[in-house]
Amino acid sequence: MEYLPQILFILIVGAAAFIMAKRISRIRKNILLGRDTDRSDRKGERFRNMMLVAFGQKKMFKRPIPAILHLFVYIGFIVINLEVLEFIIDGIFGTHRYFASIVGGEGAYTWLMNIFEFLAVGVIVSCTIFLIRRKVLRVDRLHGQEMTAWPKMDATIILVTEIILMFAILTMNAADSLLQTRNPEYITTGTLFFSSFLKPLFEDMSTSALIALERAAWWFHIIGILAFAIYITYSKHLHIFLAFPNTYFANLNRRGKMQNMPEVTREVKMMLGIPDETGASAAATVNESEGHGGSGAAPQEVATLGAKDINDLNWKNLLDAYTCTECGRCTSRCPANQTGKKLSPRKIMMDTRDRAEEVGQSLDKGGPGLEDGKTLFRNYITEEEINACTTCNACVEACPVQIDPLSIILQIRRYMAMEESSSPQEWQMMFQNIETSFAPWKFPPSDRFNWADSLKK
Amino acid sequence: MEYKVPTMAEMAAEGKEPEILFWVGCAGSFDDRYKNVTRAFVKILNKVGISFAVLGPEEACTGDPARRAGNEFLFQMQATANIQVLNGYNIKKVVTACPHCFNTIKNEYPELGGNYEVIHHSTYLQQLINDGKVSMKGGGEFKGKKITYHDSCYLGRANQIYEAPREVLEALDAELVEMKRCKTKGFCCGAGGSQMWKEPEPGFKDVNVDRAEEAIDTGATTIATACPFCMTMLSDGVKSKNKENDVKVLDLAELIAKNEGLD
CATH class of the missing domain: 3.40.50 (Rossmann fold)
Structure with missing residues (x-):
């Protein structure tokens, strides 16, 4: 059965692809539980933004040390994927170092392999420093109330896996280099700088043991990468893919501008007896509200004002949640959080994702989905958190992948104010003042111009 | 020295349109400390000789505090009423000393039918300095x-x-x-x-x-x-x-x- 490894390989890759496809489809459905929001405009600007912020990592460089370390892992991830392509070809066709057999093992291939090895070492060094920052230096923003056992374990698993996968490449290359000197069937690849340091460890091994080691490292690396790819879809690490769409669909308006509610505009104009020129946009909102239920919710005639659960948020909010890698830059800049309030923008994003996952898993099993008696607001996010926000946009500014926690907070505030009338008492007083005195404080409107009295004397 | 603080109503009665509307804001109108800022800005405008006016008693909260606290209805009621007043006076250019009023009128009123050139007083003062109007x-x-x-x-x-x-x-x-x-x-x-x-x-x-x-x-x-x-x-x-x-x-x-x- 000389084809056995190839058949096994194809089965493994096929199974991994199947699991991935299923998982991606579930995440996509979860994100589309959100309401519609139109981000199909300004395509050129969006593309440039994505290239700068996601591809070019522009916002990462506000913090240079993690930025440089992250750059190594990022470039390593992109470039080493080229090697995975060779792995796939070799695995399917039973070849060995297919690219080398085409372009020759020396020269360009040696260069390429050395670049891979350099990047592999870069990834190992960076991930090790990342682990030290988490476990030894205990960098503040990597901890915090929402960083419970699982998020911490998740981060550790990701970093350790990346280190192990890179060692597998280096081990494979070291064993391969030794085999090249013993068996002419192994195509010579020239000197591979970094893996040559591992050679002394394996020098005394028999040729058959070396062959076994080389094969084991090869299988370990490729199965490891496939398993990691599946794991990522359940982890905080999805940013490696979602950073791209997330920056492409990012809000391009001034940060100070809150999203309008056309359904309210319509009603206000009706109340004030003003002809509504925005009739078209109001009609569009009705369509949005009909469409937002997805597969889980019963169709609603009138959409909830503001948000109490994930289906009241828009799909970009949910994409934000799946993109979040829990780095905590937002929380470390949040004035409320930094002065000891419960609000943490990172927790808002994590809660939103966890709720979306909960609903999705329930729907997968034919469960009640959104109708499980729980809601994002109250079961996950509390009033105390929502009320503490100063809307200062520091979290939005800090996020390297343009996640907008403020958008979620403000939509929940709308729900509290307009659906529940549960805003803080002092705010209700302020509302009343604006209604009766046209100012947030209780002063008679006739006093509004008194400030000028002393000037006119 | 006597300073002039014309209102839009007075200007309109004379058939005049000022170059800028100074949007005072609620804090600038009612907060004892910030009233001093309002007066300081008016003194500068007087000194420079800019044609300006205020809405005076016709001004009302932009709705920003209501909107940020979640009360979109109240915000839009305020915004719609303000826009009617501003459009009624044919306002083109608004200067304000409040960043919240500035943000709301500049970024959030256009969608509701209020389109003006809106300048915060920091930018306006910088322009006056650059133009040599405030030496x-x-x-x-x-x-x-x-x-x-x-x-x-x-x-x-x-x-x-x-x-x-x-x-x-x-x-x-x-x-x-x-x-x-x-x-x-x-x-x-x-x-x-x-x-x-x-x-x-x-x-x-x-x-x-x-x-x-x-x-x-x-x-x-x-x-x-x-x-x-x-x-x-x-x-x-x-x-x-x-x-x-x-x-x-x-x-x-x-x-x-x-x-x-x-x-």
Whole structure:
């Protein structure tokens, strides 16, 4: 059965692809539980933004040390994927170092392999420093109330896996280099700088043991990468893919501008007896509200004002949640959080994702989905958190992948104010003042111009 | 000296249209401390001889505090009524000393039918200085003095206005000292998002105290602000540290008025 490894390989890759496809489809459905929001405009600007912020990592460089370390892992991830392509070809066709057999093992291939090895070492060094920052230096923003056992374990698993996968490449290359000197069937690849340091460890091994080691490292690396790819879809690490769409669909308006509610505009104009020129946009909102239920919710005639659960948020909010890698830059800049309030923008994003996952898993099993008696607001996010926000946009500014926690907070505030009338008492007083005195404080409107009295004397 | 503060109604009665509408805002109208900023700005406008007017009793809250607290209905009621007044007077250009009014009228009124050129007073003052209309005398009261500028979130991150206020301060010939958290990393005063109108949630510190400490630590004798709520929060923060005799919290317009002897 000389084809056995190839058949096994194809089965493994096929199974991994199947699991991935299923998982991606579930995440996509979860994100589309959100309401519609139109981000199909300004395509050129969006593309440039994505290239700068996601591809070019522009916002990462506000913090240079993690930025440089992250750059190594990022470039390593992109470039080493080229090697995975060779792995796939070799695995399917039973070849060995297919690219080398085409372009020759020396020269360009040696260069390429050395670049891979350099990047592999870069990834190992960076991930090790990342682990030290988490476990030894205990960098503040990597901890915090929402960083419970699982998020911490998740981060550790990701970093350790990346280190192990890179060692597998280096081990494979070291064993391969030794085999090249013993068996002419192994195509010579020239000197591979970094893996040559591992050679002394394996020098005394028999040729058959070396062959076994080389094969084991090869299988370990490729199965490891496939398993990691599946794991990522359940982890905080999805940013490696979602950073791209997330920056492409990012809000391009001034940060100070809150999203309008056309359904309210319509009603206000009706109340004030003003002809509504925005009739078209109001009609569009009705369509949005009909469409937002997805597969889980019963169709609603009138959409909830503001948000109490994930289906009241828009799909970009949910994409934000799946993109979040829990780095905590937002929380470390949040004035409320930094002065000891419960609000943490990172927790808002994590809660939103966890709720979306909960609903999705329930729907997968034919469960009640959104109708499980729980809601994002109250079961996950509390009033105390929502009320503490100063809307200062520091979290939005800090996020390297343009996640907008403020958008979620403000939509929940709308729900509290307009659906529940549960805003803080002092705010209700302020509302009343604006209604009766046209100012947030209780002063008679006739006093509004008194400030000028002393000037006119 | 007598200053003129014409209202739109008066102007309209004379068949005149001013070059700018000065939107005073609720804090500028009712807050005892910020009324002084309003007057300082009016004095500057008078001195420069700009044709301006205010709405006076016809002005009403932009709705920003209601909107940030979630009450979209109330916001839109306010906005719609204001837009009717502004459009009724055919307003083209609005200048305001409140970053919250500025942000709302500039970014949020267009969707509701209010389209104006909206300028915050920091940018407007900078333009007046650049155009030579306010000739900053060297050797004024603030020459060589340490001033730190506190970025208002609604000017800075919300609207990318970081340089105009600083250029105004540089024109005073003062020594501008920056806090570590400034510009895009500026730390909020604690008042935004309608926090101005309620007690903060429990924590180990108040946001404004944290910020005031940072400002005091720069060694500046003046904390310059460009927002009524930042001014309240930082003044309270400085007071809580018993530093109100050493460190003054002043608005950009007050600094210029003082420098110009318009007090």
